[in-house]
Amino acid sequence: MTRFARSVDALQSSAVRELMKAASNPDMISFSGGMPNPGLFPVEELDEIITKLPLRSKQDGFQYGPTPGYPPLLESLSAYLRSKGLPVEDNGLIVTAGSLQAIHLVTKVFVDPGDAVVTETPCFVGAIPVFRYFQARLRGVPLDADGPALSDLERALEEEKPRLLYLTPYFHNPAGIVYSAERKAAVMNLLKGRGIPLLEDDAYGELYFDEADRPLTLPMKASADPSIPICYTGSFSKIFGPGMRLGWLLGPRDVTAKCELAKQGVDACSSTYTQVLADAFLRGGYLPAYLERLRQAYARRCRIMTDALKALMPEGVKWNAPKGGFYLWLRLPPAMNATALLEIAAAAGAVFVVGRAFDPEGRRDDCLRLSFSHTPEDRIADGVRILAESMARLAGKNRR
Amino acid sequence: MTRFARSVDALQSSAVRELMKAASNPDMISFSGGMPNPGLFPVEELDEIITKLPLRSKQDGFQYGPTPGYPPLLESLSAYLRSKGLPVEDNGLIVTAGSLQAIHLVTKVFVDPGDAVVTETPCFVGAIPVFRYFQARLRGVPLDADGPALSDLERALEEEKPRLLYLTPYFHNPAGIVYSAERKAAVMNLLKGRGIPLLEDDAYGELYFDEADRPLTLPMKASADPSIPICYTGSFSKIFGPGMRLGWLLGPRDVTAKCELAKQGVDACSSTYTQVLADAFLRGGYLPAYLERLRQAYARRCRIMTDALKALMPEGVKWNAPKGGFYLWLRLPPAMNATALLEIAAAAGAVFVVGRAFDPEGRRDDCLRLSFSHTPEDRIADGVRILAESMARLAGKNRR
Numbered sequence: 001m002t003r004f005a006r007s008v009d010a011l012q013s014s015a016v017r018e019l020m021k022a023a024s025n026p027d028m029i030s031f032s033g034g035m036p037n038p039g040l041f042p043v044e045e046l047d048e049i050i051t052k053l054p055l056r057s058k059q060d061g062f063q064y065g066p067t068p069g070y071p072p073l074l075e076s077l078s079a080y081l082r083s084k085g086l087p088v089e090d091n092g093l094i095v096t097a098g099s100l101q102a103i104h105l106v107t108k109v110f111v112d113p114g115d116a117v118v119t120e121t122p123c124f125v126g127a128i129p130v131f132r133y134f135q136a137r138l139r140g141v142p143l144d145a146d147g148p149a150l151s152d153l154e155r156a157l158e159e160e161k162p163r164l165l166y167l168t169p170y171f172h173n174p175a176g177i178v179y180s181a182e183r184k185a186a187v188m189n190l191l192k193g194r195g196i197p198l199l200e201d202d203a204y205g206e207l208y209f210d211e212a213d214r215p216l217t218l219p220m221k222a223s224a225d226p227s228i229p230i231c232y233t234g235s236f237s238k239i240f241g242p243g244m245r246l247g248w249l250l251g252p253r254d255v256t257a258k259c260e261l262a263k264q265g266v267d268a269c270s271s272t273y274t275q276v277l278a279d280a281f282l283r284g285g286y287l288p289a290y291l292e293r294l295r296q297a298y299a300r301r302c303r304i305m306t307d308a309l310k311a312l313m314p315e316g317v318k319w320n321a322p323k324g325g326f327y328l329w330l331r332l333p334p335a336m337n338a339t340a341l342l343e344i345a346a347a348a349g350a351v352f353v354v355g356r357a358f359d360p361e362g363r364r365d366d367c368l369r370l371s372f373s374h375t376p377e378d379r380i381a382d383g384v385r386i387l388a389e390s391m392a393r394l395a396g397k398n399r400r
Numbered sequence: 401m402t403r404f405a406r407s408v409d410a411l412q413s414s415a416v417r418e419l420m421k422a423a424s425n426p427d428m429i430s431f432s433g434g435m436p437n438p439g440l441f442p443v444e445e446l447d448e449i450i451t452k453l454p455l456r457s458k459q460d461g462f463q464y465g466p467t468p469g470y471p472p473l474l475e476s477l478s479a480y481l482r483s484k485g486l487p488v489e490d491n492g493l494i495v496t497a498g499s500l501q502a503i504h505l506v507t508k509v510f511v512d513p514g515d516a517v518v519t520e521t522p523c524f525v526g527a528i529p530v531f532r533y534f535q536a537r538l539r540g541v542p543l544d545a546d547g548p549a550l551s552d553l554e555r556a557l558e559e560e561k562p563r564l565l566y567l568t569p570y571f572h573n574p575a576g577i578v579y580s581a582e583r584k585a586a587v588m589n590l591l592k593g594r595g596i597p598l599l600e601d602d603a604y605g606e607l608y609f610d611e612a613d614r615p616l617t618l619p620m621k622a623s624a625d626p627s628i629p630i631c632y633t634g635s636f637s638k639i640f641g642p643g644m645r646l647g648w649l650l651g652p653r654d655v656t657a658k659c660e661l662a663k664q665g666v667d668a669c670s671s672t673y674t675q676v677l678a679d680a681f682l683r684g685g686y687l688p689a690y691l692e693r694l695r696q697a698y699a700r701r702c703r704i705m706t707d708a709l710k711a712l713m714p715e716g717v718k719w720n721a722p723k724g725g726f727y728l729w730l731r732l733p734p735a736m737n738a739t740a741l742l743e744i745a746a747a748a749g750a751v752f753v754v755g756r757a758f759d760p761e762g763r764r765d766d767c768l769r770l771s772f773s774h775t776p777e778d779r780i781a782d783g784v785r786i787l788a789e790s791m792a793r794l795a796g797k798n799r800r
Contacts, residue, residue: 001509001510002510002511004662005509005510035463035464036463038460038462039459041458041463043455043458043459050450058441059438060438060643061641062436062438062641062642063436063438064643097666097667097670097671098667098668100666100668101666104665104666108402109401109405110402112402126664129661129664129665130665130666132665133508133664133665241462243465243672243673244462245667245669245671245672261408265504265531265534266533266666267498267500267645268498269645271644271671272642273643273671273677
């Protein structure tokens, strides 16, 4: 077996499976899954789309497509990205199996085993297996309410000379924050002249709760000095459905050309069938109204959870006030450990993801992620109550 | 950039794109694509499936699924594989993005850069970018009408001590052959005690033309001594549609567990949406009748092409008589080069894939692949006529 195969432990996967099993138990109140609520999927819109689909498109959907993507989707996706202010004409665009595969392909192009990747702490949990796949060395930079701490970021760039900087500035998973415009400018300033590619992951940017916050979601890719090589990734997962497994990579042409060759060795092309559906979803003009519905629904869920936290959390527990996305990031009092808390809470009927899962260096466990995207509205407060009671029990234990 | 990125050339990809463009020109007679004919896709069956799909399944289709596969599909797929005599209970099973991704995952587990992989010559053209992705060293073993030449295979195993042996025994792409039962037994005998994993790729086994040949398609995985580690891959591409991007890997549990962890770093899961459809296709009992239709259609196309070749090919051109699958493998007379022939034929309106594309060592170019799966029946003879005329022109040039 390879170095990779020897380095990974099958237990990792069974732990994830256990968590998924717990989360899919209908009696369990789950704040753990970073997945949309099934009741919010555009099922009716898709029924309508399929009814109207011409025979030719149906046949296309069954067939192989070009590696960079189904040409009509590349066209409609380009129009969508252009409308977000992105420099589509000056870059290459490829469709990927979720933005996760875009992260995979970019890492394949830039990161040899043992090379450093600088990420955020906490970091998107799905990106960690990708970096592990390539046996990258991870260095995390702590996030504050406005983005990565600048002095830490500068030190990490200088000490590690990373091959890649991975940032998720918009409604961060799990930290729930959005970078301020000033912080984004400062990050770009730090990157100038260093030649370090930035992987800008924008899976949640469309899910702002308040129209007034929309300007915060302007991608760095849209405003950056073109001398900074930015690989911008996005996804249909949060704006259509993750089961479609569709995302994209917009990046310098020399990078996307290499990514395309790498993709030939990964899956040859993404599902043409779901690309046909995504194309019809964009072209049919369904997205704006659907996004409006999602923004309202997630904002309401977030409010319900925040209200419950305010009412029920013991002193010393801290959390952010999300302006969009799926996540609340909870900081526990100093003596409390998230893994110990999860054990008690799971037995009492509520689960979440422990902070350590999001630490690229696998250490810090004083935080936890609460997802409000998936839990039915009328069970959110009950789940928060279970958490509060579990905290009280854990604090009692700790005192003894 | 990484060693991989520096080693691949963007021109490779543009060459493939040029070929696809030529093949998609409606005036071109294309024998190049290894793709099903769009008129043969089960469009009506899928319309019926979608109409009957319960809301819950539709919602499932939008959602993330477990990395190894959508549980109902793992169940229906297991039943299907069991019916083919495969040892499902003693192995792990995961759903992949086409069998190409299964090849990717197995290679990730066994092959470090510079390690040897032994393949057939000619070799499935889609597997070559996968092995290139992992910077494997490729050694080809020539095929005869019954399978790999045994003495060459033995020498290759001894000289290379490969980490993986990759074989596609059933209606080989591009060689068009099916291994004889004796040759399969001899290959397994050769492998005994060596500990070299066999990657057995079975994308076309269902597409035999004559029921009497069905026993030839019994997988080695079904009959092998369990001490030989066989990773068996298959695909929905030829029995449902490649655009679904669904295949599978049935292999020793320690291997599939590692593949599952690797898949977390590739795409997290395959499209749940198309997995829901594939599951309904299997459960609905559509497959047997659909396969019957395909077998008859491809047998007819193969006969039309073979008849045309017999009538039109100049002396010295040789080809096999396929018992199934999509491909005829044509051997040119000694002085004739496939790439030179393609140039003339493409200008005259017919394209194919040159033999060199299938040589894992990238040298031999005295053969070419004709695919009869995609070309409309009434254009096959015209295309063969263009080939014959192009050969005559090339022979004339060569004489001058």
